[in-house]
Amino acid sequence: KKLRIGMIPADGVGREVLPAAQRILEALGSRIPKPEFEHLDAGFEFFTRHGEALPQETVDAMQNDVDCALFGAVGSPTRKVTGYSSPIVALRKKLNLYANVRPVHSITGLDPRPVDLVIVRENTECLYIKQETLTTTEENGKEARATRLITERASKQIGRMAFRIALSRARAGHPAGLTIVHKSNVLSTTDGLFRESVLAAGKENPEWQDEGKIQVSEQIVDSMVYRLFREPEAFDVIVAPNLYGDILSDAAAAMVGSLGLVASVNAGDTFVMGEPVHGTAPDIAGLGIVNPIAAIRSAALMLHHLGYTGPAQDIERAVVEELREGIKTRDLGGKASTEEVVAAIEKRL
Amino acid sequence: KKLRIGMIPADGVGREVLPAAQRILEALGSRIPKPEFEHLDAGFEFFTRHGEALPQETVDAMQNDVDCALFGAVGSPTRKVTGYSSPIVALRKKLNLYANVRPVHSITGLDPRPVDLVIVRENTECLYIKQETLTTTEENGKEARATRLITERASKQIGRMAFRIALSRARAGHPAGLTIVHKSNVLSTTDGLFRESVLAAGKENPEWQDEGKIQVSEQIVDSMVYRLFREPEAFDVIVAPNLYGDILSDAAAAMVGSLGLVASVNAGDTFVMGEPVHGTAPDIAGLGIVNPIAAIRSAALMLHHLGYTGPAQDIERAVVEELREGIKTRDLGGKASTEEVVAAIEKRL
Ligand SMILES: CC(C)[C@H](C(=O)O)[C@@H](O)C(=O)O
Ligand SMILES: CC(C)[C@H](C(=O)O)[C@@H](O)C(=O)O
Secondary structure (H helix, E strand, O other): OEEEEEEEEEOOOHHHHHHHHHHHHHHOHHHOOEEEEEEOOOOHHHHHHHOOOOOHHHHHHHHHOOOEEEEEEOOOOOOOOOOOOOHHHHHHHHOOOOEEEEEEEOOOOOOOOOOEEEEEEEOOOEHHHOOEEEEEEOOOEEEEEEEEEEEHHHHHHHHHHHHHHHHHHHHOOOOOEEEEEEOOOOOOOHHHHHHHHHHHHHOOOHHHHOOOOOEEEEEEHHHHHHHHHHOHHHOOEEEEOHHHHHHHHHHHHOOOOOHHHOOOEEEOOOOEEEOOOOOOOOOOOOOOOOOOHHHHHHHHHHHHHHOOHHHHHHHHHHHHHHHHHOOOOHHHOOOOOHHHHHHHHHHOO | OEEEEEEEEEOOOHHHHHHHHHHHHHHOHHHOOEEEEEEOOOOHHHHHHHOOOOOHHHHHHHHHOOOEEEEEEOOOOOOOOOOOOOHHHHHHHHOOOOEEEEEEEOOOOOOOOOOEEEEEEEOOOEHHHOOEEEEEEOOOEEEEEEEEEEEHHHHHHHHHHHHHHHHHHHHOOOOOEEEEEEOOOOOOOHHHHHHHHHHHHHOOOHHHHOOOOOEEEEEEHHHHHHHHHHOHHHOOEEEEOHHHHHHHHHHHHOOOOOHHHOOOEEEOOOOEEEOOOOOOOOOOOOOOOOOOHHHHHHHHHHHHHHOOHHHHHHHHHHHHHHHHHOOOOHHHOOOOOHHHHHHHHHHOO
16 A cells, blocks of 8 residues: 655755755654655646646646645745736635644744644635625726635534634644634624634534533634634634634744644545645745755644644654754754754654 | 813722822922812623713813823623723723824833833724624534624724824934734634735835834744743834733733833823723732732823823823832832822833
8 A cells, every 4th residue: 555645845945854854754654554655746836837727637636646645835825926826725725624723732842832732724715705896986996806705604614613623632632622713793694604614514423512511702813813822721712704713823832942843634525635834934944944844743733633643743753852852943043054954854664 | 172081990090090190190290280080880880880981971071172182991790780881991992092002111220121112002993893793603612702893994093193103202312113013823814904004004114114213023922922021132123903002002911010000091182092001900909909000100201192291291201210219019019008109100200
């Protein structure tokens, strides 16, 4: 048996962190089926050369040839570039990777405050459907509109995922709570539907309803960001529509050592794709100094979602040990190179 | 000459902080024209009794009878309540108070990190136009959609306000910078237009263009939240579309003592309304322990916008002195009552 892994480094430091993750997966030896890596193209740089950011071959390979995938990072032009559209947003939608799961936790003794939470972000709709129009009027000059879509189906789906994660954390001894984030005081229809659907999903499974097992609460998104910084320890599982989830995961990442430590998976019912939360970091790309830990942890999360929980824990343990030992790339205020970090984690496996 | 001030306490602690602000304005004596306060109704509680959250008389009075206004806080039902719509959102739009200006600064010796920034939030469009629809489909069950509107006119208008503020801060010796916040990597049309319009506004006035005077930069909203927590001292004036500005102002507030200290004005070309950034705080409403400083500072900001900069500075100076002296309401970890804080600030005027 083999484990076929699609590798989409895309842009910038994505090309350095994916090879790092690959080495760690290889270092697991017989603990997982022999990994086979398939390079797949995508990204802004690819777009500038070939006129498309996500070639059909990549989508086909993801659907037919591989068991799972790792994504690096994608460059974002700030100016509108005709014909360009973010390949990561497209991939999430095309493969129906409806959940973006982002665990953020501090390391005792290293981080100033205890944080141990999981952001469960809806990954396919909200403003990310990218339905935008542009017109011109006498009064306003250019008028741009975007549609924000929230459906009962997708909101329930992400709700179920959040309740499942909350329950498994409860079983692992976490003080289990689920916080639903929305802005229904302004967006009573769209965010009202999100809120209502997540609550309805929670009623589907008797285990989730067990009194006291999962404490469900809500936060308005602006207040959530405030409280996340004031008392991050008060939160466990946070479920949010796409854009709020995007913002909240960066907010949560700011509470721990660095964005360079935070992993995620894009998960659907039949496919999972790991992805570090950080971007392409153009200022340090190519210098061999990027922190590979977010990508390494994303590989571990991916294994976890595939059911290889033992090897996933082995990686996480090795990472935490090494961080406790004091290894630090530039983002953590140190001088270690990408290579040094990978080698050190490899050695601990 | 008189200064006629509309007072809209609305809900919860709004009813305690507005009287506090009134006393401070009265304590200014002859430094400002004699203030005359007119109570105006609005809010969720008013809605439950009268079936409307913002009576037409309030809007009429704002347009005809008063020179400026102070708003307290408004209760937010999380569930959809038929017929209810947030009166603060409606007021901003009806009076074309297109700018929400929120200064956030730390107090040397009290706050752990230096913060001194102003959030300039567009206040009339984005998702706040509340155009929402609800349908049902076979595939998705309920489908809710909201429209996000960004116009060239409103974006330029807020851009000009941001450049004016940045320039006046530059003249006061701040390291002047203007950061445009958007998410144009996903919303290339709407956020692309916002970005482009703010940049275009900056070209209208030769003073704003002077090389090196105002350093213009950009941040993607998620990354902005991350950086705001990692290096708040790196930011000066931040201009953002409505919803991002809403979230960012809570994020910035988390960097200083408490949300109970952060003031704002809703400003248009002919009217200004002060408003503390905090909410109704139902858990402490009516107990006489809410922090009145956000409302008091909002009154000062209002005076500043009306051109009474001297008395505005007097209030701010009195507030900072009293905070340095160590007075603390519950939100700051202390035990002082609302009355004690007001009396202490009054005495310093
Ligand atoms: C690159 C960008 C399109 C993406 C997003 O907004 O989802 C990123 O910020 C993320 O969080 O994965
Ligand atoms: C109460 C709510 C409608 C309001 C907003 O979202 O604008 C509040 O959060 C604010 O920031 O003034």
